[in-house]
Amino acid sequence: MITRLRREIGFVVHLVKLNLAGLMEYRATFLTQAIGMFINNGIYFVFWLMFFDRFEEVRGYQIEQIYLLFALVAGGWGLAFTFAGNANRIAGLIAQGRLDYYLTLPRPVLPHILFSYMNPFTMGDLSFAVIAYIFAGRFDVLSILLWLVCAICAAIICVSFMAVIGCAAFFMGNAVQWTFYLENALITFSLYPMGLFQGVARLLLFTLIPSAFIGAVPVEIVETHSFALLGALAGAALAGIGIMTVVFRIGLRRYESGSAINVNI
């Protein structure tokens, strides 16, 4: 069991190296995209700077919490799609019959799909997360460790969520557009203070669209050093992996191979 797990991890590391080498072949494009995403995040961040400059506080959130929120959301999002860049492309791959390639190879299908693409934009997210964390100014070792662990958990939740909604394509055909809307919902809600949402909306953000686990909960963990909350976040991440695996397996039984000839680079 442990030998197999080690072998599969080695395989994933190899995929990541290949993806990185692929990006390096088009260095100028890669840099443009990463820098573009960094500036994109920066401009969005300016909105909050101006907002808090005028209104000072929203439901307990001040600009310091927004620094941390961006450090965590950009970090989680960046880690997720830098390494598992296919997570938000699964719907398209299914609709185009492009799973055939993975099904014919002797490796676990889901990890092979997820880690076969690296999104160049998300490098901009990762670097932005580091800068935002420096602005947040929490330089004690425990806070830094919690930030890293929370970002990893948030990344797992992002990947699981995107993979699960991408699997809708197994059941409804082309789900690319709806995946896009739900992806935007996930990121939009995670970048706003959770105190804004009450009742059913709040419940939704802890369940169906788990934005709370990507933004608000990690912020609270890093601020309060709450290990109980960290346990809950880790539990949500594990649950995400479980749900993703089950949904993918059920969906895969409905998959119909395509006749199109595809080239995987």
Next chain:
Amino acid sequence: MTTTTLAAPDRGTTRAQVRKYSAIARINVQNSLAYAWDALGQGVFVTLFIFVFAQLWKTTFKAQNVPDGGTIAGLTLVQTLWYFVWAELIQISKANVAYTIQEEVRDGSLAYTLGRPYNYLLYHFFSGQGGVIIRMVFILAFGSAVALLAVGPLNTFRPETVPALLLITALAFVLDFCMMAMIGLTAFFFEDTAAFRLIYSKINFVIGGLLLPVDFLPDAVQSVARVLPFNLILYAPAKQFVAWDSTQFLEQIGLQIVWITILAGLLALFFRYGTRRVSINGG
């Protein structure tokens, strides 16, 4: 012996040009109708954003102790939320022409379209606007429903200003097209234009007035934002929708025309320069 003329007898006249480009727009409206589900999806999408804005601004007005009907920077809570409905209406329904042009430049299909009897840029403008109308209907319906539920009707809306509102909104689409087409044409020099598209959209978010009406910005930023063309795409039409001001309207229309003239000129030059780099091979 009789001969058949395949070309329209008024070919080349302005009337024929109008007919040609309106036919292009009409075809795109029909295409959009075939994908009404996508437009419905955008309606749901706008619901999400208006909902988030409703929560944020209700909380902010309350936190600032603004009484019912009171204002922040001249806008009431009701006006602020309806402002976002109109701004989102433009932002979400506009055509993503930058991506379309980028793909045509990258895969070389631009070379085929250059030889066709239409102006490449005008074709994309009218083709893109065809889909806008259908999307606007869905987005307005969904966005208005959420705003109505959240804050009630917009009592400051003046129905007699609808033609003027449509004009300022139409010019906003033209202005946005000039920017987006220019971004798409950068594909002649860069492999991918996504980074430029992202930055442009975020500039619109912040100093264009999508996330924050320009009146809410700090004074120094406001004075810069009002001169740049970005506020004329989202802020100007949305502000006129919720708080009509004829003097400001005339100023904004004037600025829109000036910016469209400048950007359209630059776009035409940029297009001419870019197409010199196109090499057409047989096969």
